[in-house]
Amino acid sequence: MSTAAALDAADPLAHLRARFAGAGSDLVYFDGNSLGRPVAAAADRLSEFVQHQWGERLIRGWDERWMELPTDLGDDLARICLGAAPGQTAIGDSTTVWIYKLMRAAVDHAVRTDPARTEIVIDTDNFPTDRYVAEGIAAERGLTLRWIEVDTSAGVTADQLREAVSERTALVVLCHVAYRSAWLADAPELTRIAHDAGALVLWDLCHSAGSVPIALDEWDADLAVGCTYKYLNGGPGSPAYGYVSARLQGDLTQPIQGWMGHADPFLMGPGYAPAPGIRRFISGTPPILGMVAMQSMLEVVEEAGIGAIRAKSVALTSYAVELADATLPGVTLASPRDPAQRGGHVTLHHERMREVTARLWERDVIPDYRDPGGLRIGLSPLSTSFDEVERGMAAVAEALR
Numbered sequence: 001m002s003t004a005a006a007l008d009a010a011d012p013l014a015h016l017r018a019r020f021a022g023a024g025s026d027l028v029y030f031d032g033n034s035l036g037r038p039v040a041a042a043a044d045r046l047s048e049f050v051q052h053q054w055g056e057r058l059i060r061g062w063d064e065r066w067m068e069l070p071t072d073l074g075d076d077l078a079r080i081c082l083g084a085a086p087g088q089t090a091i092g093d094s095t096t097v098w099i100y101k102l103m104r105a106a107v108d109h110a111v112r113t114d115p116a117r118t119e120i121v122i123d124t125d126n127f128p129t130d131r132y133v134a135e136g137i138a139a140e141r142g143l144t145l146r147w148i149e150v151d152t153s154a155g156v157t158a159d160q161l162r163e164a165v166s167e168r169t170a171l172v173v174l175c176h177v178a179y180r181s182a183w184l185a186d187a188p189e190l191t192r193i194a195h196d197a198g199a200l201v202l203w204d205l206c207h208s209a210g211s212v213p214i215a216l217d218e219w220d221a222d223l224a225v226g227c228t229y230k231y232l233n234g235g236p237g238s239p240a241y242g243y244v245s246a247r248l249q250g251d252l253t254q255p256i257q258g259w260m261g262h263a264d265p266f267l268m269g270p271g272y273a274p275a276p277g278i279r280r281f282i283s284g285t286p287p288i289l290g291m292v293a294m295q296s297m298l299e300v301v302e303e304a305g306i307g308a309i310r311a312k313s314v315a316l317t318s319y320a321v322e323l324a325d326a327t328l329p330g331v332t333l334a335s336p337r338d339p340a341q342r343g344g345h346v347t348l349h350h351e352r353m354r355e356v357t358a359r360l361w362e363r364d365v366i367p368d369y370r371d372p373g374g375l376r377i378g379l380s381p382l383s384t385s386f387d388e389v390e391r392g393m394a395a396v397a398e399a400l401r
C-alpha cells in the first residue's frame with residue numbers, strides 16, 4: 001500500500017468525505033480554506049427551504065423561526081466551533097462589516113473610559129480588510145495605528161505584542177490563523193498580554209473556525225469575528241458571525257444602529273433603544289437564505305468533533321510538508337514547521353509559483369497563489385484525502401519541472 005493509501009485507511013474521518021458534493025471526482029481541491037466544498041445534503045436543505053419554509057410559511061416564517069435564527073444558529077456555531085456559551089454570537093453581515101462594527105464599538109468604549117487610549121495595535125500581515133477597516137476607523141475617530149511588523153512566513157509572537165501594547169492601547173486586532181503563513185497565534189497568551197495592558201482584543205477567526213479548536217470563553221476573549229464560507233462551507237458570500245463577550249455587551253454601542261438591533265423592532269418607535277444582549281449588534285434584516293448551507297456543515301463538524309478534525313488537519317499538513325521536502329527542490333516552507341504553530345494550510349515558496357498555480361489550475365489541481373511567491377495549499381480536513389494530497393503534490397512537482 002502507498003503511504004497515502006495507508007494514511008487514508010487509518011483515517012477515522014475518511015468516511016465523512018463522501019458527504020461533500022464533488023469530493024469523489026479526480027479534481028484536487030487545495031482551496032477549501034477560501035471556499036469550502038458544499039455538503040451534499042445542503043442541496044436538499046436549500047430545496048426544502050424554498051419549497052416549504054419560504055414557499056408555504058411565507059411572511060409567517062419570520063415569527064416562526066427566522067427572527068431568532070441569527071442568534072440560535074450563532075449559539076450552535078458557538079457550541080460546536082467557538083468554545084463560547086450561548087447568547088454571545090450572532091450571524092449576519094460580512095466579516096468586513098462585523099469588523100467595522102465591533103472595532104468601532106471597542107475603540108469608542110475604550111476612549112470613553114480613558115481618553116488616553118488612542119491606539120489600535122495591528123500587524124502588517126493581518127488580512128487586508130482588517131487593516132483597511134482599522135485605517136478607516138483611525139481616520140474617523142482621530143486614532144493612531146501601531147503596527148507590529150511580522151515575518152510573512154510566521155505571525156505575531158507574545159514578545160512582539162508585549163512591546164507594542166501600552167497604556168495608550170485601546171484595541172488589539174489579531175488573526176487566530178494567519179491567512180498567508182497559517183501561523184497559529186497563541187490566543188490565550190496574547191489575550192492575557194492585551195488585557196494586562198488594559199486593552200480589548202478582537203480575534204479574527206476566518207481561517208481557524210471549523211479546522212482549529214477555539215475556546216473564546218476560556219481565553220477570556222472580548223470580541224471575535226469570522227466568515228462561514230471557508231472551513232464552515234456555507235457557500236459563496238454566506239453571512240459572517242460576531243462574538244461579543246457577555247461581560248461587555250451592556251457597555252458597547254455599535255455604530256450601525258438599525259431597526260433589527262432595536263429592543264422592539266415592530267414598535268417602529270421614534271428613537272433607537274438597543275436590544276439587550278447580542279441582538280443589539282444586529283443591524284438590518286438577517287440573510288436567512290445564506291444561513292441554510294452552513295447548517296448542514298455544522299452537523300458534520302459536530303458529528304466528527306473539532307478535536308478529531310484538528311488531528312486530521314495536522315496529519316494532512318504534515319504530509320504535505322513531508323512531500324514538499326522530499327520532492328520539491330528549491331521550494332521553501334513559508335509556514336511554521338512545527339504543527340503546533342500551524343493552522344489548516346501550508347504555504348510553499350518559490351519564485352515561479354504564480355505560473356505554477358496557473359498551470360495547476362489548467363490540470364484541475366486547485367491551490368491558490370499569494371504574493372510573494374507563495375503557493376497556498378488549503379487542506380479542508382473533512383473533505384480532503386491523503387491520496388488527494390499525494391496527487392496534488394505530484395502535480396506541483398511536475399509543474400515546477
Ligand SMILES: *Cc1c(COP(=O)(O)O)cnc(C)c1O
Pocket residue numbers: 094095096097127129130175179204206207227240
Ligand atoms: C477571508 C477573510 C476575511 C473576509 O472578509 P469578508 O468580509 O468576508 O470578505 C476577513 N478576514 C480574514 C482573516 C479572512 O481570512
